[in-house]
Every structure is written in C-alpha cells, then in structure tokens.
Amino acid sequence: MTTPAAPRITVAKVLASHYKGVDAKVIFEMDNTKPAGEPVYNLDVNASMFKLYAQQENEEPIFMGITTSWAGMYYSIPTNLQGSDRIRLGVAAVSVDMKSDSEITWSEYMDMGEYTTTDEIQINKTTIKPNESFEISYVDPRHAPADWKLLNSDGETVKQAANTTVFSVEEGIEEIGGYDLQVTCNGQTATYGYYVQITSEAVGALPEIYTLTVDGNTTENAEVAIDANQSLTLGYTGRKANGASSRGIEINDSWIGGKLNDAGIVARKSFSVSAWVRFTTLPESSAFFSIENRAGGWPVNNWGWMWSNISSEGKISVYTIRGDGAASPVALNYTFPNTTVSPNAWNHVVLTFEYNEQGQFRSLFYLNGILQKSTWTYGSSASGTTEQWVPKADYNVSASDWFCFAGGRGEQPVTNNGIVDDLLIWDGGMTQEEVDQVKAGLDAENLPSKVIAYWDFETDANEQNYFLSKGSKADVEACSFKLVASTAQGSGIQTPQRPLYISGCPFIAGTAFQVETLPTWTAKRGELTESTGTDTEGSTKLSYSTAGDYTVTLTLENTLGSDTKTYPVFKVAGGDGVADEVMGDMRTYTVDGVLFVEFAEEGTYQVAVYNVSGMLVAEKEAAVAAGQNMSITLGAKDVYVVKVMKEGKVVRAIKVLNR
CATH class of the missing domain: 2.60.40.10 (Immunoglobulins)
Known part of the structure; x- marks a missing residue:
C-alpha cells in the first residue's frame, strides 16, 4: 500500500x-x-x-x-x-x-502557558506507628514552599518545618493518636483535621519487606546465574505487621444506620448520634449524614428530616433540617465554613439534636472532639451562631425515620465508600466531657447510662443482616442497607445487606478483626513450591525449566496495605535450547531466526532490534491484545538488543541471543 x-x-x-x-x-x-x-x-x-x-x-x-x-x-x-x-x-x-x-x-x-498550581497534599504512609518516620508533601513539585505544623488534640505543636515543600518527620511521633496538620503558604493557612494518625503496634501495621534472600544469603547483585531445573530457596524478612483491632463495616455504596423510633426517639425528644467514620472514596455531593423517611410521600421522601452532603475534599459546607411533619416546613440551614472531614482518615463525628424547655431547637456538630463553629438561618425570620437556640422550630421525628451515615440522596443517589465503627445513639445532647468520653471508646459491658443503643460490630450480624445493640434499649436493629425502589414516586424500602467486615478504628479497643499478612510470589515461567510465610519471614522454592532471564517479585499484603520488592534477575542456562527472556509484563524468545515478543497487557507497542554495533536491523509496530505476540525476522545468529516501547515510552530493553 x-x-x-x-x-x-x-x-x-x-x-x-x-x-x-x-x-x-x-x-x-x-x-x-x-x-x-x-x-x-x-x-x-x-x-x-x-x-x-x-x-x-x-x-x-x-x-x-x-x-x-x-x-x-x-x-x-x-x-x-x-x-x-x-x-x-x-x-x-x-x-x-x-x-x-x-x-x-x-x-x-x-x-506552555501559565502553569496552574494545585494545593493538594499527600502522605507517604497510610498507617504509621510510634516513632516511625513519615513524609508529607505537596503533590505538585512546583508548589511554593510552605510552613508545616502538626498539632495534638490540645492544640500544641509537636512537629514543624518551615519554608519547604516536603515535610519530613524522620524520628516520627511517640504518642498514639490523631494530629491536625496546618499548612501556611503565602499568608494563607489550611488545616487538615486528624491528617496524621499514629496507631499502636497491637492493631497491625502496613507491611514492609526488610530483606530478600536467595538460598539464605542476602544478595545485592543485579543478577544471579543458575542452571535450568536448579532449585532455589527464596526468602524474606519483614516488619511485624500482624495484629488484632476493632472491627468496622464497609459502607460499600450503601447506608449505615437504623430506625430511630426503635430506639425510643419520638417527637421533640433530644438525642445525639455518634460514630467513627473513614471515607475512602468521595464522589461529589454524596451524603454525609441524614435522617429520612423513604416510605413517606413525595417530596418529603426525597429531602428527609435532615440531610447533609459531603464534597470530594471532605467539605461539609451546610446541613439542612426541614422536618417532615408539614407540607412546607421552614428550612433550618447550618453552615460550617471551616469544617473538613479528612478523606482516607478516621474521623470521630457527633451530631446533637436538642430541644429546650421553651420548645426551642438546636443542632451541634463535633468533629474529632472539637465543636465546629457554625452559623444558621431559620427561613428568613431568624439567624444565629453555633450554640444559640432556634426559636419556634417544630421538627418532629416520625415513627418511620431512619438515621443514616453515608449513602446518597434523592431518587438517583450518588453514594460513597468507607468504613463505620462504634455507632451509637445517646439520650439527649452531649457535653464536651461526654463527647470526649465517647471518642475515647466505650466498654460494651459497662456503658454510660445515657447510651440508648450502641453497636461496636464486634459480634456478627444475625441471619436478617441486622446488628443488635447494647445499651438502655437492647436489641435495637442497625444495618448496612441499600434502597429498593417502591411504587410511589421517590419512595424506597431500606433493605439490609450482608455486612462486609474490615479493620475498624485503630484508636478504640477491639479484637474481632484479625490483621494477617500473607506473602505472594510472582514468577512468570517459574515453578513455585512449598510457599509459606508471615509478616516477619517466609520462603518458597523456585526453579525454571527453560533458559532465559527472569524476574521474581514478592508482595506482602494485609488489609492495611502492601509492599512489593523484586529479587535479582535470574539468568538461567541450559534447558530446552530456546532463548527465553521474561521482561516484566512481556517475554521474548527466538525460534529458527525469528524473534517473538509476547505481551501480557494489551496496547500499542513499538519494537526496535539493534545489532551489537548499534545499527537498527528491524522494527515493527502493532496494536496487540493481551497474550498476543509480535514476530520479527532476525537473520544472522548473533546477540541483539531489543527495545520495546509502549505508546511512545520505553518499557524495556534487553539482550537476546539468536541461536
């Protein structure tokens, strides 16, 4: 052509x-x-x-x-x-x-035009132990330097650094707990609540591979020469990562909660709701917390008694209480200008819904033990600040209202994912001392008298997928549920789902969830036998029947994360006579003067072949599917260098012997 x-x-x-x-x-x-x-x-x-x-x-x-x-x-x-x-x-x-x-x-x-800088930050470890080093930095390497501070729960600075884009804490932090991060750049300060969380060794840790061994010897060589069918023992050592922790349940695109009336919450009764929550994915405008009657009529079943959205950055700018006892009740809007629920971190949440003797109402929001400053408006007739009472606010919880963490709103809800632990309903509003007491963790066998219903998820759900509470009202049901559409417009039926158990909040007592670290070796074209291992040590037997250059990777993984390292390249001599090189996600081999490159992943690849003098002798480009190969005629028996590119980027370069 x-x-x-x-x-x-x-x-x-x-x-x-x-x-x-x-x-x-x-x-x-x-x-x-x-x-x-x-x-x-x-x-x-x-x-x-x-x-x-x-x-x-x-x-x-x-x-x-x-x-x-x-x-x-x-x-x-x-x-x-x-x-x-x-x-x-x-x-x-x-x-x-x-x-x-x-x-x-x-x-x-x-x-290239004006460079747009992002203020997004990152931390290099998701689970940190006492005195363990960690690093916080801007995602954008061109960001201006900033001043960094880590503050404990008393607001005291425990670590800090000035005029840098990378905040390295080499010696770690000794005291277990959550620490707020303050970043000040160009006179503007941003605060990230509970951004750094130090947890005890007992609850498990992020796996870390310390050493890799071949036949018992730690090797730093880039290559290890062996014969075909020779058996090797690959080993490793790692940090102590196993443990036991409190057990939570995954949100899993659902809601976590139960019916308030079952806990004795009726019209004009003060109550509070509390939980430890960790959001792992936050699509824009998913739900943070709501109280709603999905069985009611339109449009009340759409907005609920109370609702609040959470942004992808964890911002809860406003929540609304409207009630469902009248066709068009006046909306009470609380605005939180400085409140952020840190994504991918554990956050303790308390929401109070209180009435006083004069029939006035207010709602307070505590995040990680700190009362959040707010302003409120009651329609167009009244306004106020955090702890002030709303006059004449007649918001009555109905017998069908459910309280719900996470999930979504409306007929086509956008849902989030994460974990909920230590869920409870409290009798009345909460004082600061009571908030601190609940945040520190409760003993299910010796609960405060004001705890109406408490679910620690340490015991399994029943056959109907409900968890039964402890507290002054025992056996109140809570669950992870999804909504099944009903016949009426906007209505739905809360349908319990089988709970997905996962490691819960590391700051509270619990032993129901076992954190177990397991090894996985990956050795393409190799035979692995007698594989065994824990968090701290393990081994496997490895052999190859075909000559070639091979790579082997080890991954240690538990529910908190994983670590992967690669052993030296194994250069195998002998075997079946076909030169075979394994290159990460592809392999090459030669048969009768023809080079075959086999790809494990689909994509558009460019393959260039050079002789030992550096002269280009052949090249080819093709879009291939996973498992397909590309063939190139080499000609003379010699050593060649094969350069493989994928979508313009060099994937690997390797020597191939055409025998």
Whole structure:
C-alpha cells in the first residue's frame, strides 16, 4: 500500500499546563483531489488513522495516541519540569495496511502557558506507628514552599518545618493518636483535621519487606546465574505487621444506620448520634449524614428530616433540617465554613439534636472532639451562631425515620465508600466531657447510662443482616442497607445487606478483626513450591525449566496495605535450547531466526532490534491484545538488543541471543 502524504497542521494550541503535564489540541488537513464542499474520507488520502506526537524542546518526541479524525486532543503530555517551557505537537498519517507512516509534521514550538498550581497534599504512609518516620508533601513539585505544623488534640505543636515543600518527620511521633496538620503558604493557612494518625503496634501495621534472600544469603547483585531445573530457596524478612483491632463495616455504596423510633426517639425528644467514620472514596455531593423517611410521600421522601452532603475534599459546607411533619416546613440551614472531614482518615463525628424547655431547637456538630463553629438561618425570620437556640422550630421525628451515615440522596443517589465503627445513639445532647468520653471508646459491658443503643460490630450480624445493640434499649436493629425502589414516586424500602467486615478504628479497643499478612510470589515461567510465610519471614522454592532471564517479585499484603520488592534477575542456562527472556509484563524468545515478543497487557507497542554495533536491523509496530505476540525476522545468529516501547515510552530493553 502507498505511504500517505504528511498531514498539514492548521491549528496547534496549548490549553493548560499543570504538574501532570500539558493539555493541548491539534487540527490538521490532508491534501486531496475532492471538490470543495465534498466530504473527504481517510481512504481517499491513503490513510487508516493518524498518530499524535508531542515534543518538549530539547527532549525526545513522545507518541501520545491515535485518532481517526483530523483533529486530536492531548491530555497530560509528560514534561520535564526542569526543562524548556516550550512544546510542539506532531501528526503522522498511517497507511491503510498500517505498515508505513508518513513523516511527522510538526507545529512551531509554543509556550506552555501559565502553569496552574494545585494545593493538594499527600502522605507517604497510610498507617504509621510510634516513632516511625513519615513524609508529607505537596503533590505538585512546583508548589511554593510552605510552613508545616502538626498539632495534638490540645492544640500544641509537636512537629514543624518551615519554608519547604516536603515535610519530613524522620524520628516520627511517640504518642498514639490523631494530629491536625496546618499548612501556611503565602499568608494563607489550611488545616487538615486528624491528617496524621499514629496507631499502636497491637492493631497491625502496613507491611514492609526488610530483606530478600536467595538460598539464605542476602544478595545485592543485579543478577544471579543458575542452571535450568536448579532449585532455589527464596526468602524474606519483614516488619511485624500482624495484629488484632476493632472491627468496622464497609459502607460499600450503601447506608449505615437504623430506625430511630426503635430506639425510643419520638417527637421533640433530644438525642445525639455518634460514630467513627473513614471515607475512602468521595464522589461529589454524596451524603454525609441524614435522617429520612423513604416510605413517606413525595417530596418529603426525597429531602428527609435532615440531610447533609459531603464534597470530594471532605467539605461539609451546610446541613439542612426541614422536618417532615408539614407540607412546607421552614428550612433550618447550618453552615460550617471551616469544617473538613479528612478523606482516607478516621474521623470521630457527633451530631446533637436538642430541644429546650421553651420548645426551642438546636443542632451541634463535633468533629474529632472539637465543636465546629457554625452559623444558621431559620427561613428568613431568624439567624444565629453555633450554640444559640432556634426559636419556634417544630421538627418532629416520625415513627418511620431512619438515621443514616453515608449513602446518597434523592431518587438517583450518588453514594460513597468507607468504613463505620462504634455507632451509637445517646439520650439527649452531649457535653464536651461526654463527647470526649465517647471518642475515647466505650466498654460494651459497662456503658454510660445515657447510651440508648450502641453497636461496636464486634459480634456478627444475625441471619436478617441486622446488628443488635447494647445499651438502655437492647436489641435495637442497625444495618448496612441499600434502597429498593417502591411504587410511589421517590419512595424506597431500606433493605439490609450482608455486612462486609474490615479493620475498624485503630484508636478504640477491639479484637474481632484479625490483621494477617500473607506473602505472594510472582514468577512468570517459574515453578513455585512449598510457599509459606508471615509478616516477619517466609520462603518458597523456585526453579525454571527453560533458559532465559527472569524476574521474581514478592508482595506482602494485609488489609492495611502492601509492599512489593523484586529479587535479582535470574539468568538461567541450559534447558530446552530456546532463548527465553521474561521482561516484566512481556517475554521474548527466538525460534529458527525469528524473534517473538509476547505481551501480557494489551496496547500499542513499538519494537526496535539493534545489532551489537548499534545499527537498527528491524522494527515493527502493532496494536496487540493481551497474550498476543509480535514476530520479527532476525537473520544472522548473533546477540541483539531489543527495545520495546509502549505508546511512545520505553518499557524495556534487553539482550537476546539468536541461536
């Protein structure tokens, strides 16, 4: 087939520049003989598709993808942040038989534009033990330096660093508990509640591989030479990571809660609700906490007695109490300008719903033991601040109202995921001392008298998937539930789901959830036998029947996370005579002068073969499915270097012997 002509770029434009790269667009044309106004198809210009390239000035070109139209969008073009601030876009036409490409047409170099900085931060460990080092940093390497502080529950600074983008705490923190992070940059301070959480060794830890051994010897060599069918013993040592903790239940795109009336909560009775919550995924505008009667009529079944949304960053800007006792009750809106429920961290939550003797109402929100400052409006007739009472607020809980953590709102709810532990209903409002008492953890066998219903999830749910409470009202039911649509508009039926048990809050007592660390070895083309191991040590037997170069990885994993390390490359001699090289997610072998490259993952690959003099002797590109291979004729018996690229990036380079 004829190689197509090179495209002609008419528009090349940078759209955005950020830490992930550059976003851009390109529009191009192909010379053709069609009269003006008639459609031109790719076949008319001997093209099947077009390859899109990008090149930062003074850097190598990058293959970014393909398009069948005469335009393309680029997202997150990789760039060297220490390199030039100019970039260009390129396009090449691919022949109909996909065996040849036109020359790449390049745009002029363009400025990358104004760099957009993100304030997102990250921590390098999800589970931290006393005196264990950890590091907090900006995700964006170009972010301006900041001042960092970690504060304990008394507001005292325990660790700090100034004028840096990376906050390293080499010696760790000794005291178990949660620590607020304050980051001050350019005069603006952001606070992340309970961002760093130090937990005891007893509740389990993030696995960490200390050493890898081959036949009992710790090796730092890059390669280990062995014979085919030779048996090796691979071993490891690791940190103590096993333990036992409190048990929680996963939110799992559902709601966690129960019917308030079963706990004796009736009209004009004060009560509080508390739980430890950890949100692991937070789609925008999912639910934080709600009290609702899904069996009621429209539209009350849609908004509920009380509802609150949570943003993807954990912001709870407002929650609303409207009641469901009248057709159009006045809405009470609480606004929390500085409140953030930290994602991927344990947060202790208390919400109070209180009436006084004058029939006035208020709701207080405690996060991690701290009363959150708020303002409120009662329709257009009244307003106030945190602890002030709302006059004449007649909000009566109905016999059908459920209290619910997480989940979603409305007929087509957007739900979140996470874990809930130590759920309870308290008789009346809570004082600061009572909030602190509940946050510290309760003894299920010796509960305070004001605990109406308490679920610690240490005992299994019954056959109907309900957990039965302890407290002054025993056997009140709570569950993880999903909504099954009913016949009336907006209505639904709370349907208990089988609970998914998981490691609960590490700051409270419990032993129901066992944290067990197990090893997994991955050895493509290898035979593994007698595998055994714990968190601190383990071993397996390994052998290969085929000559080649092989890699082996070990992963230690428990419910808190995992750690992976790679053993040295095993160079196997002898075997069946076929040269076989395993390269991570692919392998190569030669048969009768033909090189075969087998891919474990689908994608578009470019394979280039060089002789020992560095001369390119063969190359091929193809889109392959997982498990397929690419064949290239080598010719002379010699040693070759095979360079494999995927979507413009070098995946691996390896020597191959054509025998």
